[in-house]
Amino acid sequence: MATETAHQIVAQNEHANPTAHTMEGQEAAHGGAHETGFPPFNPDSFSSQLIWLAISFGILYLLMSRVALPKIATVLEERHDRIADDLDQAEQFRSQTEEAIAAYEKALGEARDEAHKIAQATRDELQAETDRQRQEVEGELAVKIADAESRIKSTKEAAMANVREIAADVAGSVVTQVLGENADAAALERAVDAEIK
């Protein structure tokens, strides 16, 4: 039996390079195939093929449904869960970041307002100080101007008084020269006053 089996395997392995030997082996091993001609329609092999198909397919089904597929499903599910978790966590981090950004923006806004306020206050203070100093200086200047004006006035008055005297003298001299006699001092002064006014 064993030798015949070996013979068949040899025959099968040589089927791409058939020789008389292969043909003999083929026929010896499987006389039925020769008679029916077309091997796939040879009913002799049907029962054994069906039985072995049932065995191999059945075992494969059991192995797949009991062992392999649950394993794959578990791995895929774990990965799916893990990815979902990671996405959740990422989402959480993102919202945290957004909160931090909002807080930062708020703080920044407050600081800006504060700075603005301080700047305004400083500006107001400086303005007030400047105004005060200017008023002081203006006051001083006004006093000095008033002083100066009064001095100018008194000088002017003095000058004007001198002008009257000189005019009276000149007029007296002119009268003396022209008329040859001294003029009346009171009359001269009256005449000069009338002219000045």
Place this chain on the structure above:
Amino acid sequence: MAAESGSGFPVDPLHQFVVNKIFPLEIGGIDASFTNSSLWMIVVLGFVTAFTVIGMSRRSMVPGRLQSSVEIFYEFIANMVRDNAGHDAQRFFPFVFTLFMFVFTANIIGLFPYAFTVTSHIIVTFALAIMVFLGVTVTGLILHGPKFFGLFVPSGVPVYMLILVTPIEIISYISRPISHSVRLFANMLAGHITLKVFAGFVISFLGAGAVGWAGAVLPFGMIVALTALELLVAALQAYVFAVLTCMYLGDALHPGH
């Protein structure tokens, strides 16, 4: 065999589909021999199991290449079930996953030289299709009772048209396992025969001396191109098989549509 029949073609394109007994076995008068077909079914079983179990052995949060591939298959089929059969079809997901992986792996492994293509036998694809058909019908009847037969009476069709439409619906429903299984079987069969025929051309040319060597380049190039095409067909037919299963399941779960 072909050589004996006098065609002179160096390769018998059908030889790859022959089922050989490795360990003859008979149970109760029924042949249950362990054949090359059985061997490759076990290879498919082992490969899919190794792929899914080893791929997920690390259970990494960040998957490596192998784990990513397993997850891609998982999510691809989960989406397929959800899109074609609805959200309430998730309990059938392990079945559709097993079906797709079995057919897909069998189709792909079958492309390797010396491998036997399990899905190139009508009995295998028919068994899978009839399993889907019976499963879908029983599920529909359990869930909806007689209302399930509303599937054959499309809503919005005038009564006089129903006389015509209902028999057509019934026939198309009953012929589902045939179209379902023949589509996969015929695609696998035709592709593998085509590959072998071109391989035969290469051998024929090589026998014709130096000129033949030059001539062999063309069919050899065809084999390369066809292998790429068959890779696509292998994946596509597995997908089609699984999608149709999902759509049939969708019909059973929501016969009102």
